[in-house]
Amino acid sequence: MSGGALFLAVFLACAVEAVEATTIVLAAGTARDWRSATTGLFAALVTLAVLIVALGPALSAVPLHALRLIVGGLLLVFGLQWLRKAILRASGHKAQHDEEQIYATELAAAQAAPHEQRGFVTDWYAFTLAYKGVVLEGLEVVFIALTFGTNDHNLPLASAAAGAAVLVVAAAGIAVRAPLGRVPENSMKFVVGVMLTAFGTFWGAEGAGARWPGDDASLPVVVAAVAVLAFALVAFLRRAHGDSRPAAPAVPLSVSNL
């Protein structure tokens, strides 16, 4: 895989998860206590860093074929799940992921919860909300960055892409102090779903012993084929959805409204 494709895949996947984590931290900080929310955020980042330090060398020690089989299978399952959701959203069968709505829900729940001090944490609810949100969203990021980096023998580039995505999103979150509703999250999820599915297909087959015609040259073909399949399914489901709802307005098919 080229360095650019590796960077883009990891950056987009990490950015999507970082947007979701930022929304939760912003809700915890705004509704409750910024100090506790920030402590939760840093505690979560330390947890994720420990995981990376522990798992990184362990993954590097696994034989490449076994790693590609396991990682390929997991990436393929993740990719198909992401793509399934993205296609359902793009075709109108599922509500679009709305960070502003999620922010409002988290904010209301945070405002209603009672205050409790534990140790040096002044607001335990804000701490645990931020901690859990960042760890849960970050786990997938850690997995994607580690596996892409290890498979491609370029862990530093994958880590740089993950770090860059987190920094860009965090900076945007700090700048606006509001949910990042303008980030085209659904479109990004669609692209990441296509990439995870394609890389999972490619690595999974190689890990199970298959040899691709043209070796690495077939990877872009797999990416393109998955993208075409996904767009075709969106178009088909939109038409089916429109047929069942005669009053639905026609929306042109493009990545920007996926």
Next chain:
Amino acid sequence: MIARLRQFGAFWYDFVIGDDWQVAAGVVIALAATYGLHRAAVPAWWVLPVAVLLLLPYSLWRATKPKRPDAE
């Protein structure tokens, strides 16, 4: 303790398997078929792409088909 174990198991199930367990099962079967064909010296690169071609529309069909009232 059991409730925590259950929560732990539910988290990993949700993290790895997700919304549709049949997709995960299909991927495992496709990987096993690829390995089997490779061991039998038959070209096997096409198995996973075909699996994606079948699994994704099937999963979408399951997600969008109208639910029967008695199934809820």
